[in-house]
Amino acid sequence: MKQKNFLVTIAIVLATLISGCAEDDFQETAGVCPLVIDTNPDNAATNVPLNQVITVTFNEEMDPSTINSSSFIVTGASTIAGTLTYSGVTATFTPSVNLTPNTTYVVRITTAVKDLRGNALQEDYLFSFSTGATLQPLVLTTSPTPNETGVVLNKIVSATFNMPMDPATINTSTFTLKQGTTTITGVVTYSGNTALFTPNANLTANTVYTATITTGAHNMAGVALASNYVWNFTTGAIVAPRVILTDPFNTETGVLLNKVVTATFDMAMDPLTITTSTFTLKQGTDVILGSVSYSGNMASFTPNNPLLANAIFTATITTGAKNVAGIAIANNYVWTFKTINSxxxxxxxxxxxxxxxxxxxxxxxxxxxxxxxxxxxxxxxxxxxxxxxxxxxxxxxxxxxxxxxxxxxxxxxxxxxxxxxxxxxxxxxxxxxxxxxxxxxxxxxxxxxxxxxxxxxxxxxxxxxxxxxxxxxxxxxxxxxxxxxxxxxxxxxxxxxxxxxxxxxxxxxxxxxxxxxxxxxxxxxxxxxxxxxxxxxxxxxxxxxxxxxxxxxxxxxxxxxxxxxxxxxxxxxxxxxxxxxxxxxx
Structure with a gap:
């Protein structure tokens, strides 16, 4: 009789182990009972961003149907509404709105959460964290500066913030440029702490423009600008590029026969307009064949063959040469030089x-x-x-x-x-x-x-x-x-x-x-x-x-x-x- 009772006891223990986790004398054992093994934020974390997404990671795959607003609860001054998702072994809670600054939040995962075999957490899992103070993003500097005049027509407008911003909130809806009520089309990019607005076409000369950064621009914590940041600037008159230096210089003599002829401009030029059609070299009426290149404000003409000795050559930069704003030089630039006689x-x-x-x-x-x-x-x-x-x-x-x-x-x-x-x-x-x-x-x-x-x-x-x-x-x-x-x-x-x-x-x-x-x-x-x-x-x-x-x-x-x-x-x-x-x- 005593032997029979002993065998029954063994069978009951084995059945319990096979079916799940024992209620009494519970010991967490990985692979037997579901456990919370990681959280984000960590327990007792401070200065947590206001747009924090909360995650809880388990030691095994859980039953998604048991992870819901009743078993995954976030409370601050009151219960926080949000969206729950589950993937792999991780449950994710995304608050419906940003968290409140300087507030302690408690996250409770209840014993209603179960694994795929129906084994539940043996006790509620709690952790807490605290948010930081509100750091308000500000526009520190702009280019052009407010009320700046004489702004170039191909200007890229920029605004620099006092902290990193959420790039997803820096776009053509939150960074706009207008001329009066007319919206200027362009491309908005963000790098470092600086937002850039590149107009699709050159601006109009002698015109007032209004740039705006709206409160739709947020920092990485989801905090918006306190108010729209608005500034004006005025474009300048059309400034034509000029040739400021040539080599050889005008009327120079004794120029070597393998000379590369160069012209330097006072501003950046459009390389596509610096060609053998706009930069020519002649000896009398004879066209000198060669190649043309452009680098660092300098155009270079390299003759295919050595120049004739003791001869006068005429170099020309035509009005087909334009700066990066599409403005041409005012007149053909012409100069002469003479090659060496010795x-x-x-x-x-x-x-x-x-x-x-x-x-x-x-x-x-x-x-x-x-x-x-x-x-x-x-x-x-x-x-x-x-x-x-x-x-x-x-x-x-x-x-x-x-x-x-x-x-x-x-x-x-x-x-x-x-x-x-x-x-x-x-x-x-x-x-x-x-x-x-x-x-x-x-x-x-x-x-x-x-x-x-x-x-x-x-x-x-x-x-x-x-x-x-x-x-x-x-x-x-x-x-x-x-x-x-x-x-x-x-x-x-x-x-x-x-x-x-x-x-x-x-x-x-x-x-x-x-x-x-x-x-x-x-x-x-x-x-x-x-x-x-x-x-x-x-x-x-x-x-x-x-x-x-x-x-x-x-x-x-x-x-x-x-x-x-x-x-x-x-x-x-x-x-x-x-x-x-x-x-x-x-």
């Missing part, structure tokens, strides 16, 4: 207008009588140009250091340096370096050294001259250059190290003298390191000096004027001068 003549390109170029280190003047009849430039910051002014700006002048630049000064920012002037300086440095290499011994071999490095007292015909010792001096007298009646002839002087003109003492200045048609524009100095020109002050130097490591004129305290009829182009270091006149050759 194969020795280098092409300075965009470095031609500069009387001094201070590499990436700047240009310094001391004295009150320095005059640059031309332009100066450096790829360094504007603060490294000292003692100069042009027609528009002053660069660190003092009453004792005044240098007049009749052309322009091109530097990197800060102001008065700009991105445009920096780009001009960068291109000039590239062209100066190319010219430097083109007159190097590697490019022009065969130079002679008639004075064993001493050029003073010599009279030299056109040709290539190279210092065997690596330095050139003009100290034993003046150097005379005789063109022998041909104004197109060229002199190239090559020194692997330094060039020194003049000696110490009040009468130590030396000069370069030109006779029989010789011209400063046809004299070139290749200097591997540094050029020092008349340290005692005075004298007249001639030619374009391209030095790797700097050029120095005179020394501090000299009042007598030192003259250069040419250019002082340093590729790396600075150019310094004291009471110096530089006349850029034409």
């Amino acid at each position: 194969s020795n003549a280098p092409d300075l390109g965009s470095a031609s207008p500069f009387g001094a170029f201070g590499g990436n280190a700047g240009i310094t003047n001391q004295g009150i009588n320095t005059v640059i009849n031309g332009s100066i430039a450096t790829t360094a910051a504007s603060t490294l140009v000292t003692g100069f002014h042009d027609a528009t700006a002053i660069y660190t002048e003092t009453p004792l250091n005044v240098g007049n630049v009749t052309g322009a000064i091109a530097t990197a920012p800060p102001m008065p340096g700009t991105a445009t002037s920096f780009a001009i300086a960068q291109q000039a440095l590239l062209d100066a370096n190319a010219a430097y290499l083109s007159i190097s011994p590697a490019s022009m071999p065969g130079g002679i050294d008639p004075g064993a490095g001493e050029l003073g007292g010599l009279t030299l015909a056109p040709g290539i001259y190279k210092s065997n010792s690596g330095t050139f001096n003009i100290s034993n007298g003046n150097l005379t250059l005789d063109a022998q009646g041909d104004p197109n002839t060229v002199w190239i002087f090559q020194t692997a190290a330094g060039l020194t003109v003049g000696i110490a003492g009040p009468t130590g200045a030396k000069s370069v003298v030109l006779i029989n048609g010789a011209l400063p524009k046809n004299v070139f100095w290749y200097v591997g390191s540094t050029a020092i020109i008349n340290g005692a002050g005075g004298g007249t130097m001639v030619g374009t000096i391209i030095a790797n490591s700097g050029v120095t004129f005179s020394t501090a305290g000299n009042a007598v004027q030192t003259v250069l009829n040419g250019r002082a182009l340093s590729l790396v270091s600075s150019v310094t001068m004291v009471n110096t006149t530089i006349n850029v050759p034409q």
Whole structure:
């Protein structure tokens, strides 16, 4: 009898285990009883977003019919209405409206929730969380700014918020642009904290527009702007693009036969309008065949074949060239240049207008009588140009250091340096370096050294001259250059190290003298390191000096004027001068 009762007891226990979870002495056992294993938000979470979707994850697949508003209950100050869904092992509750700020919510999953075998939770599962304070989104900045005038016609209108926004709420319904009552069509995008409205067509000139960000724009917590943000701006007049720089420049001579002809505009152009139809090159009436490209405000014409020597060419940018706003240049832009008559003549390109170029280190003047009849430039910051002014700006002048630049000064920012002037300086440095290499011994071999490095007292015909010792001096007298009646002839002087003109003492200045048609524009100095020109002050130097490591004129305290009829182009270091006149050759 006792054995029979024991067997019955075993059978009852087994049946209970097979059918579900025992009610008494309950122990949660994964795979036997349903359990809540994860929640979002976590229990006791704080600063929960107001648009939080609540999820509960179970240890096994549940019966969806048991997950409803009676078994999944969210309460704050009262029971929260929402939508319940179930997928996989996760139940999801989406509140019908945003939660309330600074409020504690309790989520209860009751024992009415069962798994597919009918096993129920053994006890209600509760967890709580708290929402954070309301963070109101604001529009911090706009472009154009409120009441801005002169806005370009192809403007992309933008608004930047103080926090990330819900991208789904940033659209053409919440970000609008109107002209009066007329809605402007466009595309709205969102990136970072900034919304962008791109009109489908250019805006109208001299017109007031109204942009609006509505309260339909929400942050990531679902909080809307407190009120519509509205601002106005006015477009400017139609501004036609202009050609501001060409290479070669107008009437330039001595242009190399493999020259790529370029034109730089004052604004971005539509690349589709920069073609062989709008950028042409002719020699007389003959059309020069070539290819046209456009990059960074610059159009380039590359001839298919070398140009004819000693010939005049005409380049034209037609009114078919338009900016990105679809506005054409006002008139055809036409310029001419002449190719070299001597194969020795280098092409300075965009470095031609500069009387001094201070590499990436700047240009310094001391004295009150320095005059640059031309332009100066450096790829360094504007603060490294000292003692100069042009027609528009002053660069660190003092009453004792005044240098007049009749052309322009091109530097990197800060102001008065700009991105445009920096780009001009960068291109000039590239062209100066190319010219430097083109007159190097590697490019022009065969130079002679008639004075064993001493050029003073010599009279030299056109040709290539190279210092065997690596330095050139003009100290034993003046150097005379005789063109022998041909104004197109060229002199190239090559020194692997330094060039020194003049000696110490009040009468130590030396000069370069030109006779029989010789011209400063046809004299070139290749200097591997540094050029020092008349340290005692005075004298007249001639030619374009391209030095790797700097050029120095005179020394501090000299009042007598030192003259250069040419250019002082340093590729790396600075150019310094004291009471110096530089006349850029034409």
